[in-house]
Amino acid sequence: MIQSRYYLSIILLLLFTSCIRNSNENQLDTPYKIQYLELNDTLTFNESSSFEYKFRLPIFEGENVGILNQYILESVAKYLDIEKLNSYLSVLDKEELLTLIQLHTEQMALDNYDTDIEHLEMFKKMEIDSLHTFKDLIIIEENQESYTGGAHGAYSTNYTVFDLKKKKILKASDVFDIMKLTEIAYDYFLTERGLTKKQVDIDKEGYWFKDNKFHLNDNFTFDSEYVTFLYNPYEIASYSEGQILVEIPLFKVESTIKKEYKYIIN
Numbered sequence: 302m303i304q305s306r307y308y309l310s311i312i313l314l315l316l317f318t319s320c321i322r323n324s325n326e327n328q329l330d331t332p333y334k335i336q337y338l339e340l341n342d343t344l345t346f347n348e349s350s351s352f353e354y355k356f357r358l359p360i361f362e363g364e365n366v367g368i369l370n371q372y373i374l375e376s377v378a379k380y381l382d383i384e385k386l387n388s389y390l391s392v393l394d395k396e397e398l399l400t401l402i403q404l405h406t407e408q409m410a411l412d413n414y415d416t417d418i419e420h421l422e423m424f425k426k427m428e429i430d431s432l433h434t435f436k437d438l439i440i441i442e443e444n445q446e447s448y449t450g451g452a453h454g455a456y457s458t459n460y461t462v463f464d465l466k467k468k469k470i471l472k473a474s475d476v477f478d479i480m481k482l483t484e485i486a487y488d489y490f491l492t493e494r495g496l497t498k499k500q501v502d503i504d505k506e507g508y509w510f511k512d513n514k515f516h517l518n519d520n521f522t523f524d525s526e527y528v529t530f531l532y533n534p535y536e537i538a539s540y541s542e543g544q545i546l547v548e549i550p551l552f553k554v555e556s557t558i559k560k561e562y563k564y565i566i567n
Contacts, residue, residue, distance in 0.1 A: 308367055329483065333364070333366050335361055337360070338357075338358045338395060340354065340355070341354070342400055347413060347421075349420045350421035350422070353423070354424070354426075356377070356426075357395065358398075358407050358428075365465040369439070369465075371391055372389065374386065374390060376443060377401060378401060379447060381401050381405040382408065382427070385404065398457060405497065409423070424447065426444075426446040427446075428443075429444075432460070433522070435564065436564055438465070438471075439454045439462075439465060440460055440463075443459045456533075456534070457534070458533065458544060470548065472519045473530075475559070476558065476562050479529075481556065481557040482554055483552055486530065490515060503515065507542070508538050509536075509538065517530050518536070520532070520533070523551060527551055531545070531546055
C-alpha cells in the first residue's frame, strides 16, 4: 500500500513538472506583454449634438514591438481623420488619445456648423487586438464601427500580418505564391456562392472586381486550420451583402506557402 502511494506521488510530481515546463514554453511563444488602453467618452458640440467614442487598444511591451505600437497610433489617427501626428510620438497613451478625440470633435463641429439638422448623435468605436502568433509573425485584428449621419452606419474588420523579425507588414504575396493561391481561392469563392467557372461574368452576380476578374486583397489572416480573406462592405459588393469571407483549409494551400514561412503549416 505504501509502495503504491510512493509510485502515485512520483507520477503526480512528474505531471506537475511537465505542466510547469509547458507553461514556460508557451510564454516563450509570445515574447511580449500587452496593456490595454480603454476609453468611453461622449463630447458635445454645436450645443445639441454629440459624438460618442469607444476605444479598446493594445499597447505592446517587449522586443521588436515598436512597429506594432506605431501601427496602433497611426490607425487611430487615420480613423479620427487626423492628418498629422506629432513627430515625437511612437506609442499612444490616454492623454494623447483624448487630444486626438478633441481634435476630431472640433472638426466635426466645423463640418456640421451650417447644416439644417438640429440634433446629431454620432459615434465611433474601435477595437484592436492580437489574434494569432506564429514564431516571428503576429496577426492583428481591427474592428471599426461608426455613424456620422446618413441612412446607416459603417463597419469593417481588417487583419494585418506583421513580421517582427523583419519589422514589416506582410502582404499576401509575401507569404504565398499569389497566382496559385488565387486559383484555389476562386474555386472556394464560387462554390460558397453556388456559382461555377462557366459563369465568368461575376459582375452580373453582383460582385465588383476590377476587369471582372476575381482577385485577393491583403486583408487576410490564418490560424492552424484556415487561411481567410475578408472583403468589407462596398469593397466588392453592396452594403446589404455584408462582409464576404473566402475561407480555405490551410492544408489545401500548403504548396503555395513560400519556403521561409512554411512553418505556419505546422
